[in-house]
Amino acid sequence: MTTDYFENLLKKPSIFNDEQTLDLNFIPEELPHREKELTILSQLFLILITHPNSISRKILVTGRTGIGKTATVKLFGNMLIKAANKRDIEINYVHINCRKERTSYKVLIKLIHSMNKSFPKRGYSPQDLLEVLTDYLNTRDSHLLIVLDELSYLINKGADLVYALTRISDDLVNARQRISIIGIVRDISCINNLDVSTMSTLQRNILKFENYTKEQIFDIMKYRASISIKENAFSDEVIEMIAESVFKAGDIRYGLNLLWKASKFAESRNLKYVNSECVRFGNQDLVAFSTQDAIKYLSIQKLIFLLSIIKVLKKTQKSKTSISEILNLYEILCENLGWKPRSYSQLWNYLNEFEKEDIITLDVKSGDIKGRKAFIEIHDIPLTKFEDIIKVSLKSKGIRI
Ligand SMILES: Nc1ncnc2c1ncn2[C@@H]1O[C@H](COP(=O)(O)OP(=O)(O)O)[C@@H](O)[C@H]1O
Numbered sequence: 175m176t177t178d179y180f181e182n183l184l185k186k187p188s189i190f191n192d193e194q195t196l197d198l199n200f201i202p203e204e205l206p207h208r209e210k211e212l213t214i215l216s217q218l219f220l221i222l223i224t225h226p227n228s229i230s231r232k233i234l235v236t237g238r239t240g241i242g243k244t245a246t247v248k249l250f251g252n253m254l255i256k257a258a259n260k261r262d263i264e265i266n267y268v269h270i271n272c273r274k275e276r277t278s279y280k281v282l283i284k285l286i287h288s289m290n291k292s293f294p295k296r297g298y299s300p301q302d303l304l305e306v307l308t309d310y311l312n313t314r315d316s317h318l319l320i321v322l323d324e325l326s327y328l329i330n331k332g333a334d335l336v337y338a339l340t341r342i343s344d345d346l347v348n349a350r351q352r353i354s355i356i357g358i359v360r361d362i363s364c365i366n367n368l369d370v371s372t373m374s375t376l377q378r379n380i381l382k383f384e385n386y387t388k389e390q391i392f393d394i395m396k397y398r399a400s401i402s403i404k405e406n407a408f409s410d411e412v413i414e415m416i417a418e419s420v421f422k423a424g425d426i427r428y429g430l431n432l433l434w435k436a437s438k439f440a441e442s443r444n445l446k447y448v449n450s451e452c453v454r455f456g457n458q459d460l461v462a463f464s465t466q467d468a469i470k471y472l473s474i475q476k477l478i479f480l481l482s483i484i485k486v487l488k489k490t491q492k493s494k495t496s497i498s499e500i501l502n503l504y505e506i507l508c509e510n511l512g513w514k515p516r517s518y519s520q521l522w523n524y525l526n527e528f529e530k531e532d533i534i535t536l537d538v539k540s541g542d543i544k545g546r547k548a549f550i551e552i553h554d555i556p557l558t559k560f561e562d563i564i565k566v567s568l569k570s571k572g573i574r575i
Pocket residue numbers: 197198199200201202204205206207208237238239240241242243244245246394398426427430
């Protein structure tokens with residue numbers, strides 16, 4: 175008789191209640207230790223329900239990566255829509271990831287599509303689109319809450335749009351206020367690149383998300399485990415171990431992935447519960463999500479420069495390196511690929527960008543561009559693993575090294 179692999183797998187008891195609840199985009203019903211932020215958001219936006227379209231709210235949410243900014247704002251958005259629907263008030267909530275929609279045009283199309291899916295994607299100027307948007311809102315007597323998540327990515331190319339959206343009905347006397355904005359940024363300094371009036375509008379309300387403490391991370395991970403994994407399949411001890419790693423990474427996404435990996439490992443070993451060895455196994459195999467995200471969006475040139483840094487650090491076995499140490503290898507890599515190396519000042523820009531993305535740390539020692547000396551370090555990821563990830567990413571872009 176042939177083995178029925180599906181039946182065998184289906185017969186096997188699972189450790190999970192619901193594996194999908196560990197997905198990074200899943201929004202749980204509760205967010206332990208973000209009650210304060212949810213309260214503040216609700217208080218600020220209550221007026222959209224008590225006095226619809228009388229005021230436009232604009233706020234800025236800040237805080238480092240992986241501490242629940244996106245999840246909190248989305249959960250708040252769901253609550254707002256529910257409360258509005260109950261009272262027959264029309265509010266549209268649109269959550270835009272500016273890392274994905276990097277131009278004003280893309281953002282505007284996304285906003286319009288939230289109200290009319292069949293609106294053509296091409297053929298309009300941004301100014302036309304703004305008019306279409308306000309027309310829609312007026313005709314429907316509707317309010318639009320726009321969340322510009324990862325706003326820093328829009329600021330360089332789309333500053334005009336941010337200006338226009340924050341201003342839309344300000345100049346009209348007695349006009350209905352139909353647009354509210356929540357901007358989410360990691361680092362507040364990025365808004366310095368906006369014009370003064372937009373900046374001062376956004377700076378009026380800033381909601382800073384503080385990092386979680388280790389105890390808070392424990393509570394959060396325990397809650398997330400209780401939704402996704404069977405009750406007897408994990409212990410406080412295991413959650414504590416996970417919380418320890420998450421605290422180091424500073425990113426809850428690391429914990430969700432670690433929990434998933436450890437549980438999968440337990441299942442593959444036919445264990446009835448996740449033990450500390452499973453967590454160790456999971457840890458060994460994980461790379462911080464912030465780094466993975468950052469790499470996903472880097473251009474080929476930047477990836478090659480980053481690869482040069484990693485290779486030099488690996489070869490010299492020192493904890494730090496400098497730009498002049500990297501140049502040689504970088505030029506060789508470029509030459510092998512038949513590419514022109516980037517200029518010194520462009521490479522400096524790359525380094526600054528890598529630092530902003532938390533991929534490297536940069537210790538600048540002074541001097542103008544040519545005389546400037548900087549030490550470059552990589553902390554979070556074993557170099558061999560890092561090198562592999564970059565090669566995979568390059569391969570996906572058609573480059574083999
Ligand atoms: N307090 C919390 N309770 C439960 N899950 C959380 C909490 N904070 C963050 N998470 C989860 O951690 C992940 C990262 O959160 P996210 O909102 O994406 O962070 P940020 O936007 O600050 O980078 C998400 O999958 C989110 O569901």
